Amino acid sequence: MYLTLSFVLVSSLFFSVLILFLFKSCMCSSQPYKNLPPSPPRLPLLGNLHQLGSSPHRSLQAMAQTYGQLMLLRLGCVHVLVASSADAAREIMKTHDLIFSNRPKLSIPAKLSYGSSDITFSQYGEYWRQAKAIAISHLLSNKRVQSYQQIRKEETSLLIRKIQETHESVVNLSELLISLTNNVICRLALGRIYDGKKFTVLLEKFFELLGCFSVGSYIPSLIWVDRLSGLEQRADDVAKEFDEFLEGVIEEHVSKNVADDKGQDIVDILLEIQKTNKRGFHIERDLIKAITMDVFSGGTYTTFTNLEWAMTELLRHPQAMKKLQQETREIGQGRSMIIEDDLDKMPYLRAIIKEILRLHPPLPLLIPHESTQDVKVLGYDILAGTQIIVNAWAIGRDSSTWVNPNEFQPERFLNSPIDYKGFHFELIPFGAGRRGCPGIHFAMVINELVLANLVYKFDFALGRGESLDMGEAHGLTAHKKYPLLVTITSCK
DSSP states (O other): OHHHHHHHHHHHHHHHHHHHHHHHHHHHHHHHSSOOOOOOOOOOBBTTTGSSSSOOOHHHHHHHHHHOSSSEEEEETTTEEEEHHHHHHIIIIIIIITTOOOOOOOOOHHHHHTTTSTTTOOSHHHHHHHHHIIIIISSSHHHHHHTTTHHHHHHHHHHHHHHTTTTOOEEHHHHHHHHHHHHHHHHHHHOOOHHHHHHHHHHHHHHHTTOOOOOOHHHHHHHHHHHHHHHHHHHHHHHHHHHHHHHHHHHHHHHSSOOTTTTTTTHHHHHHHHHTTTTSOOOHHHHHHHHHHHHHHHHHHHHHHHHHHHHHHHHHHHHHHHHHHHHHHHHHHHHOOOOGGGGGGGGHHHHHHHHHHSSSSSBBBOOOEEEESEEETTTTTEEETOEEEEHHHHHHTOOTTTTTTTTTTTGGGOOOOOOOSSSSOOOOOOOGGSSOTTTTTHHHHHHHHHHHHHHHEEEEEETTTOOOOOOOEEEEEEEEOOEEEEEEEEEE
8 A cells, every 4th residue: 555655656746747847848948939940859858959969060960951051959948059051150150249149158167167257158248358358468469379489399399209219119199199289288378387197187077078968057957967967076076176276376376486578378477467457357366267277278179189180181191191291391301390480381281270170170069159139040030048059060061162071182272262260151160250269379370380290200100900990089179089099200
């Protein structure tokens, strides 16, 4: 009898909760608009969550082939507009840029970025404008990026020496590249190199968490799922570890004396701005840490991802590798290394980097936007509060824009004005408009210098018995799933 009664009570509770969820689901789905973008069928409560899969950029591209360049999904109770074409991206990040300049409030990024107080995830408004202005004027200007030239040269030279010391054995090139980018960004942002392996592991956790789906962000009544799964605790642990590290870095900088701005790193500059209050905008300590985290995390993993995919594609396409080697060796003329002044003379190098960014954008799905008011996009009604996902990966492989879109063909960029700086919406690996990445030049000069020197100094081949697996790791960035193992010999 007790078992029967318990079963009845549990059943009643289950059906009551189910009815409540269905009611909320129906309330979420009610729309006063008639001309909404096409939508795939969805489940109660979940909406289209079950259709995202482990590689959402690929799943969304496949869905867009059926439902179009603008597609409206419902993830839980959140309406999400997916843009999968250059025209759609242009509407969002240029025509209606102001309306779509906000960021949605997402629980995991908020935990990892000091309550979304950084430049990447902060809400659109005066605070964000001031924070971005500080970054552009004082940290990422052309003059400041140029001042870091010696550090880039020294770390590239160190990479060359490390490779030469391998004596033609099989080398984990992925490991060397992540070490290089970690060291460069550490020196630029923090003033010195910190434990590379420890930091690599921390960054892997950081980007994996940013790419995780938080149930509570889309179905608030199920926020307990994030706690039960351990997602919230993992995010709290990584945020704490990063904060303790950055606190230590700031204390080191506060205790040292800096006579002038020569050799200043990014933390030095931010502390000076805080002390002098030059901009009339008080910089809290958390903002210093948040901006430093933005520069460090963005500069390290996106740069590493680009270089890793570039070397992978060149190994898959020996003729392209040979052509790039010929270009660098004609410019280098036997000198010890390629320098930054040489880079403007290498059109094929830049064509290869553009092709890598087209096929393998470091963030396949750009950081989400959010609409602040109702607006029409390509004739469709979009509600205020709609979350926007721009599928940069799909745009780079759009057959209506690119000939043979899935093939690696750097030559397509040799006589093309298309660039990756946010003005050509066929190629937007770093976004565009107000929320476009402010550190493009900061990151890309490292890519150009390192890639040019690798092919200038060495010949590459796959290790014996190795094959090129093109699988992608899961997370915010889509770097290679497996490390790139190669045999490297010095060029004759």
